[in-house]
Amino acid sequence: MSDSSAYTPPAVWSWKKESGGRFANINRPTAGPTHEKDLPVGRHPLQLYSLATPNGVKVTVMLEELLALGLGGAEYDAWLIRINDGDQFGSGFVAVNPNSKIPALWDRSGPTPVRVFESGAILLYLAEKFGAFLPASSDALAECLSWLFWQMGSAPYLGGGFGHFYAYAPIKIEYAIDRYAMEVKRQLDVLDHRLAESPYLAGDDYTIADMAVWPWYGSLVKGQLYEAGEFLQVQAYSNVLRWTDQIARRPAVQRGRMVNRTWGQPSSQLHERHEAADFDTHTQDKLAAPR
Numbered sequence: 001m002s003d004s005s006a007y008t009p010p011a012v013w014s015w016k017k018e019s020g021g022r023f024a025n026i027n028r029p030t031a032g033p034t035h036e037k038d039l040p041v042g043r044h045p046l047q048l049y050s051l052a053t054p055n056g057v058k059v060t061v062m063l064e065e066l067l068a069l070g071l072g073g074a075e076y077d078a079w080l081i082r083i084n085d086g087d088q089f090g091s092g093f094v095a096v097n098p099n100s101k102i103p104a105l106w107d108r109s110g111p112t113p114v115r116v117f118e119s120g121a122i123l124l125y126l127a128e129k130f131g132a133f134l135p136a137s138s139d140a141l142a143e144c145l146s147w148l149f150w151q152m153g154s155a156p157y158l159g160g161g162f163g164h165f166y167a168y169a170p171i172k173i174e175y176a177i178d179r180y181a182m183e184v185k186r187q188l189d190v191l192d193h194r195l196a197e198s199p200y201l202a203g204d205d206y207t208i209a210d211m212a213v214w215p216w217y218g219s220l221v222k223g224q225l226y227e228a229g230e231f232l233q234v235q236a237y238s239n240v241l242r243w244t245d246q247i248a249r250r251p252a253v254q255r256g257r258m259v260n261r262t263w264g265q266p267s268s269q270l271h272e273r274h275e276a277a278d279f280d281t282h283t284q285d286k287l288a289a290p291r
Contacts (some may be wrong), residue, residue, distance in 0.1 A: 022168040037090030042077030045109035049079050050102045052261035054215035055119040059183050061256030068252040078259045078273040120152045121206040133208045144202035147209035155216050157183045166216045167226040188237045195239035218244035
């Protein structure tokens with residue numbers, strides 16, 4: 001194991017702007033806006049400000065699933081927030097999410113706009129608002145919410161832990177990568193055991209728990225996240241792979257994954273979404289399940 005004994009934490013930590021690796025330019029230890037910039041507002045009641053990271057995909061999948069049920073009140077405008085450019089630190093964005101993280105939502109359907117931030121909170125808010133993708137029975141509801149909050153607590157170990165040190169850190173630290181790789185594999189094993197018992201995380205029905213977990217762990221086992229599939233030997237998690245492919249075949253999931261996406265094949269990108277017709281430029285054969 002590499003020797004890390006040369007570093008002794010100082011008595012008082014100070015911020016070094018040059019540290020932080022790939023995202024150093026947007027990392028800072030303070031909150032609040034860095035510049036004045038209003039957010040655009042479209043004509044639909046729901047205004048989403050996001051990027052197609054796993055956390056962003058959760059919400060666009062949910063909105064597309066609601067629309068697929070015929071719930072017209074779920075029509076939305078999805079505005080692109082370029083986090084590498086610092087859009088999340090504009091005054092308008094900070095007003096909807098003081099934590100300066102995507103996704104963030106304004107619900108303007110009532111007399112007073114309602115802000116919702118944190119992806120799990122947005123999923124739960126929309127599920128309750130539209131009465132969809134939440135189980136009716138108390139035991140299944142408890143299972144659904146348990147897995148939703150499991151994801152919110154677990155994914156930081158995958159993203160900010162494993163993903164950062166494996167893919168983005170300016171130096172490779174053996175201890176950090178080993179520590180987080182072990183935890184991510186444990187999480188995959190947790191999911192695999194659960195999905196051996198039932199088709200979806202909350203039971204027989206597809207819910208917001210699946211929408212929350214799939215963009216992170218589904219992408220991971222398909223080799224689309226951090227290019228770490230071989231490193232983590234993800235083929236061992238057969239139940240997670242079955243579940244991942246099953247969800248990826250859903251047309252609403254395929255649409256939601258495209259929204260606010262700015263990388264990959266051009267056919268997989270829809271930078272902003274304001275009408276269902278915005279997908280018309282992409283033929284159905286281009287809406288294939290992720291490879």
